[in-house]
Amino acid sequence: MNLPSPIQSIFFENKQFYLKRDDLIHADFSGNKARKFHYFLTHSFPHINKVVSYGSAQSNAMYSLSVLAKMKGWVFEYYVDHVADYLQENPHGNYRAALQNGMVLRPAQKTVAELVEGKPDILFIEEGGRQQEAVYGIKILAQEIIAWQRENNIEKLNIFLPSGTGTTALFLQKSLLTLNAQRSTLVYTTPCVGNKAYLKEQFLMLEEDKVFHPTILCLEKKHHFGKLYRENYEIWLKLQQQTGVLFDLLYDPLGWRTLLVYPEVYSKPTLYIHQGGVLGNESMLRRYVRKYPSVMSE
Structure with missing residues (x-):
């Protein structure tokens, strides 16, 4: 970098x-995103095989996490509460790029953090990298x-x-x-x-x-x-x-x-x-x- x-x-x-x-x-x-995710980019996580996060369908953090997961060989699951019909029919921007990197899109749940709680093989990232x-x-x-x-x-x-x-x-x-x-x-x-x-x-x-x-x-x-x-x-x-x-x-x-x-x-x-x-x-x-x-x- x-x-x-x-x-x-x-x-x-x-x-x-x-x-x-x-x-x-x-x-x-x-x-x-380079600053927030620098720790994850420069450290090894041998026990992790999946990263999970949530946010909007055009989030910059979403795209960067899709790249991080691809680099590390992790599955990337991303929870979003709404994807506009136009965006689904015409993928572009961060949304398209993240999908191309293998992002698995999930419907939003209020308890995303609870879904991954107690699972040591999953890295949970708060929306926008707030951690x-x-x-x-x-x-x-x-x-x-x-x-x-x-x-x-x-x-x-x-x-x-x-x-x-x-x-x-x-x-x-x-x-x-x-x-x-x-x-x-x-x-x-x-x-x-x-x-x-x-x-x-x-x-x-x-x-x-x-x-x-x-x-x-x-x-x-x-x-x-x-x-x-x-x-x-x-x-x-x-x-x-x-x-x-x-x-x-x-x-x-x-x-x-x-x-x-x-x-x-x-x-x-x-x-x-x-x-x-x-x-x-x-x-x-x-x-x-x-x-x-x-x-x-x-």
């Missing part, structure tokens, strides 16, 4: 940012950032990344505070799935000490995960035009929209973490083009 991932200086909307290109780590394990093993790879991310700060003599740094489960943001803040207590490095995030209260609950499931929790920022208007917003499509296109970087269409537009309304954050040196996930753009872009066909020509 391409580690440490590069950091580049970009200008967006006439403001300078630093961009951590975790999307360039690996085609199959890019961004936060303690993720610390292993995210700590490496923190070490890379600290080394870059020292090389560039950046004493105070703000870090921003959008969140699903919030695992990356949480363990990054905790690792930075643990490894780099003498420097002022703060992690900011915004909830893309659910609201601020939901994200706080996710943090508490992994870390009870709120000292280690990132700072949560939100837009005033409520945001529904997976819904198509014209503003998200427009800022995604602007990001490509102004930076030349392809971002994820599901999380990054809300991330950048949120960051830009908080000058108290980006007025200091700010590092935005590109968490990959662009394989999922195939399905999202089709939906945006159908709903907002005039945006590309404006």
